Amino acid sequence: MPGAPRFGTVSYTVGTTFNGVDLNENFGVSVASAGDVNNDGVPDLIVGADLDDVGGPNYGSARVISGANGATLHFLTGGAAEDFFGHSVAGAGDVDNDGFDDVIIGAWVADPNGQESGLARVYSGATGAILHTFTGNSAGDRLGVSVASAGDVNGDGRPDLIVGVYQEDNNGQNSGSALVYSGVDGALLHTFNGSVPAEMFGTSVASAGDVDGDGQADLIVGAPGDDVTATNAGAAYVYSGATGALLYTFNGASSGDNFGVSVAGAGDVNGDGRADLIVGANLDDNTGVNSGSARVISGATGATLYAVNGAGVGAQFGRSVAAAGDLDGDGCDDLIVGAPEDRATAGSARIISGATGGTIATFVGDDGDDNFGFSVSSADDLNGDGFDDLIVGADDDETNGLVSGSARTFLSQQTNLLDNAPAFTEHDPGVLLDGDVAIADAEFDFANSYAGGTLTLARVDGANVDDVFAGSGALSLANGQVLVSGVAIGDYTDVGGELVITFNAAATTVRANQVLRSITYVNASHTPPASAAIQITFSDNDPVQPQSVSGVITVALTAVEDLPLAFDDAVSAAEVGVLTGSVFADNGSGADGDFDGPPIAVGQVNGAIGAVGQPVLMASGAVLTVNADGTFTYDHGTLFNTLPGPLSGAANRTFSETFTYGLVTGQVATVTVTVVGEDGGLDILLGTAGADDMDGGAGDDQVRGSAGDDLLDGGDGIDVLVYAGSTSGVSVNLAAGRATNDGQGGADSVSNFENIAGSAFDDLLVASGAANRLAGGAGADTLIGLGGADVLIGGAGAANQLQGGDGDDQYFVTANDSVIELAAQGRDRVLTDRTTFTLGANVEELVYTGAAAFTGRGNGLDNFIAGAGGADSLSGGVGRDVLSGGAGVDRADYSTAAAGVVASLALGAASTDGDGSNDILIGLEDLRGSGFDDRLSGDAGANRLEGQGGGDVLVGRGGADILSGGGGIDTADYAAAAAGVTASLTAATASNDGDGAADILESIENLIGSAFDDLLIGHAQGNILTGGAGRDTLLGLDGADTLAGGQGVANQLFGGLGDDIYVLEAVGDTIFEAEGAGTDTARVAYNLLNLAANVENVVYTGTGGFTVVGNALANVLTGGAGLDTFTGGGGNDTLNGGGGRDIARMSGTAAQYYFADLGDGRLRIVDTVAGRDGIDILNDIEAVRFSDGTITEISALPAPALSFKSVAGPQVLPGVDDVFSFREESIPSRLLRPDRDGFGGHDGSMFQAHADDWLF
Structure with missing residues (x-):
């Protein structure tokens, strides 16, 4: 566009x-x-x-x-x-x-x-x-x-x-x-x-x-x-x-x-x-x-x-x-x-x-x-x-x-127009052309990159060599590169007074503007004109429709009297010590002076006025002091004691660096200091392109042979054979004493070296059999350690092959390297900055050395795996592993385990790792479980516990935790909380985890409360809410829920919709159940219960005798093995006695009821008074107690004789093949009811036959 x-x-x-x-x-x-x-x-x-x-x-x-x-x-x-x-x-x-x-x-x-x-x-x-x-x-x-x-x-x-x-x-x-x-x-x-x-x-x-x-x-x-x-x-x-x-x-x-x-x-x-x-x-x-x-x-x-x-x-x-x-x-x-x-x-x-x-x-x-x-x-x-x-x-x-x-x-x-009017005085520092101008280009600004655009500065009437442009502040123009705050954002040319800057992709809008606002101007002429009109042109260089904009900054110029002269100097120093001298002396190019003025004086050092007479730290580390009278000291101490001496045969027997000084009113000169090396230890020996003969002598030396067939001897000490400058891969064998390929067309003879630093290409480096350090460089290298505790560094770039051999070896892995270690060859360690790494066979330890998030996986051995400062994920696999997270939010990952996991961050251990062993957990914040039934526990910090598949139990234990159940029926367990808990599966939060924080609940179906007063809330599916010892409030909401208030003080249980189960263990537990909200069951552990409204069923789970009173619904009341007493209440109830002697309590006298033996210990009893006890079924009930205190044994209820019989009292038809005849006019009118058995229909009489009984 x-x-x-x-x-x-x-x-x-x-x-x-x-x-x-x-x-x-x-x-x-x-x-x-x-x-x-x-x-x-x-x-x-x-x-x-x-x-x-x-x-x-x-x-x-x-x-x-x-x-x-x-x-x-x-x-x-x-x-x-x-x-x-x-x-x-x-x-x-x-x-x-x-x-x-x-x-x-x-x-x-x-x-x-x-x-x-x-x-x-x-x-x-x-x-x-x-x-x-x-x-x-x-x-x-x-x-x-x-x-x-x-x-x-x-x-x-x-x-x-x-x-x-x-x-x-x-x-x-x-x-x-x-x-x-x-x-x-x-x-x-x-x-x-x-x-x-x-x-x-x-x-x-x-x-x-x-x-x-x-x-x-x-x-x-x-x-x-x-x-x-x-x-x-x-x-x-x-x-x-x-x-x-x-x-x-x-x-x-x-x-x-x-x-x-x-x-x-x-x-x-x-x-x-x-x-x-x-x-x-x-x-x-x-x-x-x-x-x-x-x-x-x-x-x-x-x-x-x-x-x-x-x-x-x-x-x-x-x-x-x-x-x-x-x-x-x-x-x-x-x-x-x-x-x-x-x-x-x-x-x-x-x-x-x-x-x-x-x-x-x-x-x-x-x-x-x-x-x-x-x-x-x-x-x-x-x-x-x-x-x-x-x-x-x-x-x-x-x-x-x-x-x-x-x-x-x-x-x-x-705003930000190109409208400044700077002034420059000869010999002054450069002046900013315009410090607040801005470039605007729609396409470049939209992409936030000025790549391909050019900025050209030159005098309007043609480029002039007297015009000198430079960077200031964050802008640096050096060696053809344009840098802003150290970032290379383009290239430049500066020829004959024309500065051309070409931006690259790193030239954001902000950086491009910073360039334009930071360019300074100096006029180098001794006789400048009154002003210089500098044209600034920005071109977008669009290949289809190039466009540009130009503007002019006019710089007012002022000339001053010329300054004295200063000449460049060259001085030399010994390898160790302090060099003294004078920059005004003739040190090879002439003596400094002002022939028509007062005595000269140094006014600045390395461009800094305040540095005169003060120590200045050089790039090498040497300390330079230049005084106003021109005297100087160059204190390099022992900085250059790595320079090899004249007998070493090395090419780098000297070192040079420069500093500048400027006269108070004169020009700037450069001083070159050359330090001459001496024989000694810790030398770095550099060869030439020819056949070098170098000897490191005493001390820990570095020897770099370069090209040619070299004879290289490390001498005494721990010496390094360096091929970093080779132009192709090298082949070096310390055990054989040969570098058959030095990477530059030669073959070297090597001796007395302990370590090798390879090239940037594909190297083959073989150790000596002792403890060696082999560093491969950027290529696809093969490093062979042989015996000894070796250090193998594959280097960045292509994948390397690292083989440690015997001994406790260390592998530094940066690329996608292959680590080869045979069984029983020592305890070995991989150190890597790769963000994902899985230990190969026979390597015991894995240590991450980077700063990002790391995923580390072990093998079948007892591994030690350590993360670093990022968010690491560590998985030991089979074996008794030590997982150390380091700084950052780290996770132990058991997602590949073959069985359920039991792990606790507070205890610092996985007592069951799912693969037949146990692990030690250090510095970890999160746990990820297996696909099976796990129990994952956090610590006092903020943890994320992920259950994955299976029925998992997640225990947060303080801190703002995330409990994520994953697949299966999962439980958030707050049994160990230090105070009452408030948790809601509907809201997916525990707003109070009982340990001073709040948790997030993901894919959790069940809740276990604390030993204190809890509020536990379910969701629309079936949940199990378990309260603990406190005074708990449990809200099941929709679904078939199980609400267990726990032992101790009384609890409040709200089932909601669905067929709910209430587990009553504390005397005084209160059930709240709405009408028509499902078929619900109370499972009672104590021995007396008046059934709450709208609950249908009761099951006694305790020991000893049990007394239960039903409600107006059709209840199913089930006792235990003791002496149970049942009061069905309104509705057609079923009373299940179980073991022991059990009694059913009725609201009327015996004459108001009819009984029918249903066989197998089952009895139907019908209340003839409407709206009272209804029709109840008694299973395994031994006696019936009537309102007048009369107790009738069910086994003693009389059966009618095979002849005319008064039916004034209750009659039981036994469960055998009988024939009964009667005259209907002899049947009391109360038996001649349209619904004789209480089950609907017009029955005419109220007898119940069983088996092959006949009624006449």
């Missing part, structure tokens, strides 16, 4: 805020530039307030405002109640040709031709008189929902107009239309219709500019209800202004995008000479529901140039769009897009670079519900600085009452 570079930046400040006058005015619902309506040379503004009640309810109004002083030029109002006049406003151009711009205003629900047919009026900017009125044809058309200048569509030299009629029904209900009128006489020029019902064609209208290049303005119309892509995806249509032909159709991308809710001509954003387009889709979901977007489209081709998305959910970015003019001065028109629901509904308006689509600036509303950005527009150039200004409407602003509304202008201002 083209965007011309420039010097300087354009920013925006708040101009004037215009407020609605009264409550509910909706001022700012529409805004626009009105053009120059009063012909004062300053563009004016128009703002709509469609709910203004100035003439009556919702008449509506539009205020035309002076751009020069903010005064109201015209106040225009609707003609009737509910006109909503001002809903849309626009500058109309000079339609009446009087030299004053005019305006057009829509009243979309006015009633000229039926209710809400709508109208639009054109007003004279000069007088406010009505020039044209356009009305809707039918009720409900809503003409005027949108209005705009159409540009000159018919070529008559006058601007024309376009009006939206989005609910016209030409092609179905609310298909919509857009009407184009002549600005001269108001005649209808074009009618464009929506194609299908509910398309809402005409919701937005605008001039598109000349997109087809025919010299006449074209048009764009939005239809947000269009369903071509998907329901309400929306569309926008572009029509030829000259012919009315359809030029383009653009469709929304997804259902509900509302694409076309706003449209505008975008100006020329891509520099191709054609007008481009912008379309808003305020309900697009690209970055969240209703985040919104705006699409910028080429007018020449119809291709999408780019799309810009809203900031987040609900922003409705794209509710309004407009061309903004060239706001940043890059030669391309820019855009403004409103997002009225952005920033918690305060709203925003974003300025977008037309060249790149990047954000230039964002304006935001003042308060929530301002709806700032509901309308946006260019305000043209209000402040006359050559850059367009902007206006944004906030129709819900409450400054003067609810929905009074406001509109605010934003004014451009230029």
